[in-house]
Amino acid sequence: MNVRQIKELAKIVRENGLSALEVSENDTKIRIECTAQCIVQAPSALQQVAVQPVAVQPVPAPADSNVDFNKVRELKSQMVGVFYAAPAPDAKPFVAVGQRVRKGEVVCIIEAMKLMNEIVSDFDGEVVDVCVKNGDVVEYGQTLFKLC
Secondary structure: OOOHHHHHHHHHHHOOOOOOOEEEEHHHEEEEEEEOOOOOOOOOHHOOOOOOOOOOOOOOOOOOOOOOOOOEEEEOOOOOOOOOOOOOOOOOOOOOOOOOOOOEEEEEEEEOOOOEEEEEOOOOEEEEEEOOOOEEEOOOOEEEEEEE
8 A cells, every 4th residue: 555545545534524444455454543633634734723612502392291311212323424314305304303213114314435324223212302413424323313
């Protein structure tokens, strides 16, 4: 593996917002990891990036909500990729807050490596929270939905 190939791999990591990439070729193995503060550029061209904190405001639960938060179960991502709540941009989401889902029912799509992967619920329940937005990059193990 040469420097040009390694730079191309680093570019892929940066452009796709990946947290890590591991490649093996013959007996050569390379792993590129990127944190939230990582900048993949030549050392002479490094720039400072200003990070602005974003205020997150929780959406209050409806007053008549009877959610027992001790019984909430989390449906987590099974892979790294881009989260899609609906089968097409102009279609309605697979699930919404307040909707009942059954085990095995498709709840979203995660695009990974140009493949669209249907994610199904691992259990029955009512959706009490959608934890990610359409188009968000999700990590392995990240909570997608909360069901009760």
